[in-house]
Amino acid sequence: KAGVTQTPRYLIKTRGQQVTLSCSPISGHRSVSWYQQTPGQGLQFLFEYFSETQRNKGNFPGRFSGRQFSNSRSEMNVSTLELGDSALYLCASRTGLNTDTQYFGPGTRLTVL
Amino acid sequence: QKEVEQDPGPLSVPEGAIVSLNCTYSNSAFQYFMWYRQYSRKGPELLMYTYSSGNKEDGRFTAQVDKSSKYISLFIRDSQPSDSATYLCAMSPSNTGNQFYFGTGTSLTVIP
Numbered sequence: 001k002a003g004v005t006q007t008p009r010y011l012i013k014t015r016g017q018q019v020t021l022s023c024s025p026i027s028g029h030r031s032v033s034w035y036q037q038t039p040g041q042g043l044q045f046l047f048e049y050f051s052e053t054q055r056n057k058g059n060f061p062g063r064f065s066g067r068q069f070s071n072s073r074s075e076m077n078v079s080t081l082e083l084g085d086s087a088l089y090l091c092a093s094r095t096g097l098n099t100d101t102q103y104f105g106p107g108t109r110l111t112v113l
Numbered sequence: 114q115k116e117v118e119q120d121p122g123p124l125s126v127p128e129g130a131i132v133s134l135n136c137t138y139s140n141s142a143f144q145y146f147m148w149y150r151q152y153s154r155k156g157p158e159l160l161m162y163t164y165s166s167g168n169k170e171d172g173r174f175t176a177q178v179d180k181s182s183k184y185i186s187l188f189i190r191d192s193q194p195s196d197s198a199t200y201l202c203a204m205s206p207s208n209t210g211n212q213f214y215f216g217t218g219t220s221l222t223v224i225p
Contacts, residue, residue: 004156033212042119042217043157043201056212090156102213104149104156 002027004093004105012111018079021108025072025093031055032074033102034066037088049074078110086112116140119202119216128225132189136202136216139183143204143214146178148187151199151218160200161187192223 005024013019025032033056034046045058049068068074072093078085088107095101119136126132134148144165149157161176163169169176175188185204189196199218 035215043203043215045212045214048212058212092156101159101162102147103159106154106156 004091004103006091006105006108008108010109013081014113015081015083017081021076021089023074023091023105026103029093029095030072031094032068033092034076035090037090081112083112086110116214117216120219121217123220125222126192128194128223130192132192134187134200134219136185137183138204142206145205146185147203148176149201149203151201157201194223194225197222
């Protein structure tokens with residue numbers, strides 16, 4: 001079974017631009033969560049989507065948004081990029097039902113200049 | 114105060130040593146506890162998953178949960194250079210529909 005895939009793997013943007021990251025979950029998984037990972041803050045939860053609906057949301061500004069499609073693929077968008085948005089963005093999938101096993105993708109490394 | 118506290122290390126041990134990694138937490142509602150291993154430039158991979166208090170063993174790895182002290186541990190026996198990675202603890206109040214709370218990770222190096 002294929003794992004979680006994320007595209008692109010690396011991105012370089014400048015302040016003020018916007019970016020869209022993509023995540024394809026494991027086949028059959030309906031829940032997709034997004035995390036931001038930085039050396040200082042560790043893994044911080046952005047949001048979770050389950051069956052195309054946002055189920056949970058972390059404490060990030062409205063510049064961070066997401067969506068999930070009917071095939072469970074998810075996208076995350078960051079508008080008006082700031083230098084502090086430079087991070088590894090990780091996507092994790094799980095069935096969303098009676099299991100807590102969460103599987104991570106390799107991440108997208110975003111650098112904001 | 115963060116929900117989950119984890120000593121970032123770095124921790125450096127000789128090959129064959131027993132490694133102890135720990136996390137403390139403040140939310141008594143947490144019931145599901147996980148340990149992830151993250152190699153450089155990779156996403157975290159699930160190592161151990163436990164429910165409530167007690168011990169769970171899987172090969173060289175043992176996860177321990179003490180809910181009365183709000184303290185969880187991961188022990189690695191006979192550590193190998195391939196164990197060199199960052200170890201993240203994570204926890205959740207329930208097994209559906211809740212977000213996970215992560216520690217910041219402990220960097221471990223096993224020296225041959």
